[in-house]
Amino acid sequence: MKKSVLFSDFTIVTSHDDGKATISEHSYCAVHDGKIEYVGSSKEDAVKILTNLCGGSFEEYDGKNRILAPTFANAHAHTPMSIFRNIADDLALQDWLFGQIIPREDRMIAEDFEYGHLLTLAEMIESGTACAANMYDGARITTKASVDAGFRVQQTIMGKKCEDGKWSVDRDDVVDFQAFLKETGSALITPSLLVHSVYLYPGDFYVPLAELAKEFNLPVSVHISETLVENENCLKDYGCTPVEKLDASGLLNEHTVAAHCVHLTAKDRSILANRKVWVAHNPSSNMKLASGFADMPEMQKDGVRLCIGTDGAASNNNQDMFMEMRLASFMAKGTKLDPTVLNASDVFHMATRNGYLACGFEDCGLIEEGMRADLQIIDYDCPQMWPLGNALSALVYSCGPKCVESVMIDGQFVLYRHELTTIDMEKVTYFTRKTMERLK
């Protein structure tokens, strides 16, 4: 249920569209009908606005020792894959994917998609994330679960598996899913077209996919240059890099979200910058699968638009955006031998505002008047966060899920003082345990 709330006397940390974060102490934020109606230092003004809008029946949330921040938008995830957590580790990507994961995925049934997805949403909410790009099959099942949980998702349309084992998407799949989305009546879900990678489809498949995306004005979700093997095979098959192959097929534009981008040439970076592609950085997954270190500072210098993802829980093994922000910054500093690159403000902007924009939600990810109310409350009265010092540094470098006290999505508390309000964890635990036993 959407609530009218006065967030009272908080330390507000938010990024802005210039990419710079601000910290405002003793601040107030008024939320009504899912929208931020006031942000500033006057309690009187905030109360006046709320009284006009809802006749004074609002909750006052006390901000003593609390930070109010925008929630995270995870720009690359495979949400149902939490059912494969901790079962296939310490393997090379090709062995992991084709030897361990895909054979299990082939045996998944509807409830595996639903409860795997809900398990991930619960973990995401408890770690301050309110939005995710979900690149996975089972779109109808997971979309219904997302709407019921009150969670924002950019959901891929994946199509059908053909007899040769490859995936195919056609017009009917897109029309079907769009009609289904309309039926839900929810503004929390946006669709995108799945183009898995340059290695999963036949070579003549990419141009028709680009035409389909154009016809329906669909964003495209794709993995690019995750490993050196992918680049070598692409060079062998097509005589060019994965970025060049996808660009030549017409799949790269300002609505494309490209995960990984670990092994890029200078020309690749310039193509991604010119096409305004969103690059979703996945530091944990890239390190765990030994894919390498994506050169984010170089991409940033070249003007590539950057956001952050966790990848699936099978290759991470969690969905904690605090950890990804911290790793993104530390990985950049360590590999460039420069402690000034990818600073706290940069990674916070990538994890909040840019993630939402990449997922197609223009009016989310900032604490500013007129934005949708996707907010998290951090309790800094704990050893990990005390003494607070710089609140932005604390959020990026010290904070973790246990400090997240409440999460609001579109004006609805989905986590309220550490209690999930829209997901029944007992049910999720019961079904995911059954799934684990069947797919082990």
Ligand SMILES: [Zn+2]
């Ligand atoms: Zn992925």
